[in-house]
Each structure stands twice: as C-alpha cells, then as structure tokens.
Amino acid sequence: MEALEGLKVLDLSRTLAGPFCTMLLGDMGADIIKVEKPGTGDETRRFTPPKWDGISAYYLASNRNKRSITIDMKSEEGKQLIYKMAKESDVFIENFRTGAMEKMGLGYEQLKKLNPRLIYCSISGFGRTGPEKNRAGYDLLLQGYGGLMSITGETGGSPVKTGMSLVDLTMGIFAAYGILTAVIARGKTGKGQFIDASLLDGQVSLLNFLVTSYFATGKPAGRMGSAHPTIVPYQAFSAKDMDIILAVPNDGLWAKCCQALNWEDLLTDPRFKTNEDRVTHRHELVYFISKRLSLLESKEIFACLDAAGVPCGPIHTIDQVVNHPHVLSREMILEVEHPIVKNLKMAGFPIKLSDTPASLKRHPPLLGEHTEEILSELGLFADDIEQLKQKHIVGEYKDFKSSI
Structure with a gap:
C-alpha cells in the first residue's frame, strides 16, 4: 500500500x-x-x-x-x-x-x-x-x-x-x-x-528568525559568508589540507571543543565564556581558531572532535556526496x-x-x-x-x- x-x-x-x-x-x-x-x-x-x-x-x-x-x-x-x-x-x-x-x-x-x-x-x-x-x-x-x-x-x-x-x-x-x-x-x-x-x-x-531579529533590533541582517549571525563558532574554516565546517551551537559543546583540541586558554578566556560573549568578540575568536586549525590536518581535527561529540565535517563536492x-x-x-x-x-x-x-x-x-x-x-x-x-x-x- x-x-x-x-x-x-x-x-x-x-x-x-x-x-x-x-x-x-x-x-x-x-x-x-x-x-x-x-x-x-x-x-x-x-x-x-x-x-x-x-x-x-x-x-x-x-x-x-x-x-x-x-x-x-x-x-x-x-x-x-x-x-x-x-x-x-x-x-x-x-x-x-x-x-x-x-x-x-x-x-x-x-x-x-x-x-x-x-x-x-x-x-x-x-x-x-x-x-x-x-x-x-x-x-x-x-x-x-x-x-x-x-x-x-x-x-x-x-x-x-x-x-x-x-x-x-x-x-x-x-x-x-x-x-x-x-x-x-x-x-x-x-x-x-x-x-x-x-x-x-x-x-x-x-527568512524565519531573520525576520523576527529585524523587528527586535531594527537592523536587517547582511552577508556573512558561511558565518552565523547569532552563533560563534559556526562556520567554515580552513584546515591545513582542506576547508571544513565547525559547528558549535552552545556553551557545552564549546567546552568540549576546546578540551578536545587543547584550547584551554580559549575556554578560560572571559571574552569567549558564553555564546553571547563569543558573538560580541566574534572577530578575535575567529582569528584565533582560523590560525590554529590552519596548522592541523582535517583528519586530526575530525578525530578529536568526533570523539568529543562536537559537530564538524568536510565540505563535500557533489560527486563526493552522491558516492558517499x-x-x-x-x-x-x-x-x-x-x-x-x-x-x-x-x-x-x-x-x-x-x-x-x-x-x-x-x-x-x-x-x-x-x-x-x-x-x-x-x-x-x-x-x-x-x-x-x-x-x-x-x-x-x-x-x-x-x-x-
């Protein structure tokens, strides 16, 4: 049936x-x-x-x-x-x-x-x-x-x-x-x-939350590349060998991310304590993360973050997707x-x-x-x-x- x-x-x-x-x-x-x-x-x-x-x-x-x-x-x-x-x-x-x-x-x-x-x-x-x-x-x-x-x-x-x-x-x-x-x-x-x-x-x-956000602030959202207007880090980054996605939507996962990659200094930095803090200091944090990930192979990053349960992954091409x-x-x-x-x-x-x-x-x-x-x-x-x-x-x- x-x-x-x-x-x-x-x-x-x-x-x-x-x-x-x-x-x-x-x-x-x-x-x-x-x-x-x-x-x-x-x-x-x-x-x-x-x-x-x-x-x-x-x-x-x-x-x-x-x-x-x-x-x-x-x-x-x-x-x-x-x-x-x-x-x-x-x-x-x-x-x-x-x-x-x-x-x-x-x-x-x-x-x-x-x-x-x-x-x-x-x-x-x-x-x-x-x-x-x-x-x-x-x-x-x-x-x-x-x-x-x-x-x-x-x-x-x-x-x-x-x-x-x-x-x-x-x-x-x-x-x-x-x-x-x-x-x-x-x-x-x-x-x-x-x-x-x-x-x-x-x-x-x-447009969903972008509509409500506009009426809340009076400011329309603009272009941000792969970044997210209300979550950081939640975007594409460049590893040593390829572009990847790092998606850390809450404070608990942020702690796991930092621990998995030995970023204790970022975890304890008061500028990055909460997601609201991280959004406020977006540019500084993205700079630090970009610099550190660019020194690591994607496989190393994925192994650490997957084991910790932190969302991450490659940016696939169409041929890679359909044959995955x-x-x-x-x-x-x-x-x-x-x-x-x-x-x-x-x-x-x-x-x-x-x-x-x-x-x-x-x-x-x-x-x-x-x-x-x-x-x-x-x-x-x-x-x-x-x-x-x-x-x-x-x-x-x-x-x-x-x-x-």
Whole structure:
C-alpha cells in the first residue's frame, strides 16, 4: 500500500516548483497526469546542457512517477478534455501567470462548478492577490526580491545566488504541504479549496528568525559568508589540507571543543565564556581558531572532535556526496530504468515512512507517452483518439525525438 494511492492529480505545471511538488506526491503513490503542450511540452525538456542520451537532465530530475499527455488547451476540444479530467481529479495544479487560466476557462471558480471537491493549487511568483500579482516570477528574481541574496555571499562582497534553485524547490515542498493539508480538510468538510502558493511568500517564510531579529533590533541582517549571525563558532574554516565546517551551537559543546583540541586558554578566556560573549568578540575568536586549525590536518581535527561529540565535517563536492557510503546506505540515489537514458540515476526519497514508503513506479515520461492510455481511461475509443490527433488537439506519441 502507498500513502497517497487513489489520489489523482491533474498537473498543468511546468519548469520546477510545480513539477517538484507533483513528483513528491507521485513518489508517495498519487497518480500524476502531466498535461503538456503538443510538440514541445514542459520547457525544461529543452533546458540544456547537460543532456543525458539526448534528454535534458533538468527535466529528468523532477518528473519521475508521472504520466504524460499532450493537449492543446487553447482549443475548445482540448479544454473539454481538461474539464473531463478535472471532474475525476482530486487535485489540479498550475503555475501560469495570474489571469491566464481564467482566460482559458480553467480557473478555480470555473472548475469547482464541475467538481466541488477539487483542490486547486496555483503556484506563482507573487501570489494571486496584491499589487505585484501580475509580475512574472522566477527563482533568481525571487532570490533577489525576497531578500535571500542580500544575506548570501561574503561580508562586503556582491550578492550571490544559492547554488541550487532554492526558491523553486522549497515552494514545491510548501505546495505539497498545502495540498495534503487541503486533502485532510476535505475529508472533514467534503469540499475542495483554492491554494494560493507564492514563491515570494515561501521565501519570506524561509527568512524565519531573520525576520523576527529585524523587528527586535531594527537592523536587517547582511552577508556573512558561511558565518552565523547569532552563533560563534559556526562556520567554515580552513584546515591545513582542506576547508571544513565547525559547528558549535552552545556553551557545552564549546567546552568540549576546546578540551578536545587543547584550547584551554580559549575556554578560560572571559571574552569567549558564553555564546553571547563569543558573538560580541566574534572577530578575535575567529582569528584565533582560523590560525590554529590552519596548522592541523582535517583528519586530526575530525578525530578529536568526533570523539568529543562536537559537530564538524568536510565540505563535500557533489560527486563526493552522491558516492558517499552513508548517502548510498540511505538509498538516496535511485537507479531508474528508462527507455532512452542508460543507467539513469537521480536523487532519492528524502522521507522514509515505515509502513507506506515512497516508491519508484515510473521513469520521467517521454512527451505524450501516455496520451492514448489516459484518453482511454476517460472513455474515448480508438477512433475518437485518432480524430483528436488528426485535428492536433492531442499530440501523437511517436518516438524518442518527440520527447526532447
């Protein structure tokens, strides 16, 4: 049994936040029907390089456990197909610009008349209300607009984006959280509802303690490199052979750290007695620690601190992470059978449920791979499907080239 078995999701989203959300739902057993534009599909199919056996790695990463159907949603007959699927779906998800779905006759108020139990999730850059609701929203834009880049980078340096699409990916998680919350609510009320999921709202939420700290002090946080605004030492340092992380979040661990590394002078120095003291005298302490760690091999540092129970570790590169014995033991790298891509591997399931675990059921679909299958489930016969193909209402799944 899978936790979300029986939950049908009609997915009109593209790019990353929406597809990542529906992949998470699909991993837990939901039936994800990915609706794409005939001929081109989700634009991430063309996000290259890199390609893997001719297919975009970007697309492959967020689209497992889905079925793909291609429909011309601007045509009246295509719209009728969407209506028919929406009537039988539990969840509808889209990430078009504000007002676009309503113009096509596919807005929430229009679809809930067909299916009052429908949960409609709308992902956008700035939300569906407010003065900026019509602005386009992309991860990079929101990393800047939402404050993330103002706190990312070295002190005195230029703003820096995170190395991954943090805004999009976290919104995918938030959207899945919202959808499942609405599913639970529907079990109590019998009614669906509208979910307004904004990339900006998600980013403001992630600012978390920095928001409260600003209102407490009147001062916005700035860029601090790898350092932490309220904990010291809690940052990257350079050992003799490599960069490492030293994370000492409380006074008890500070004492253990100093004892393990024979830093009795630092432990007894009144400037560094408490974390508040260490934050006040951050620059002096970081100078002392940096100088001392730079004389030691990382293995020596880790051996001493690991034995004392002090959090520390290397700064891994991506290749080191995905081949790490612990990551592999946690089954965080999946090997996926794919009709085109040989030895496809991707990041695994981040949540481990004891009784209803996530599972891999489907490879990232080729464009329109399941069009006939899905239309047949809607009750259309082979002749009906052929007519839709001839009218270009639905795309015809042919071969590998049609999926790129």
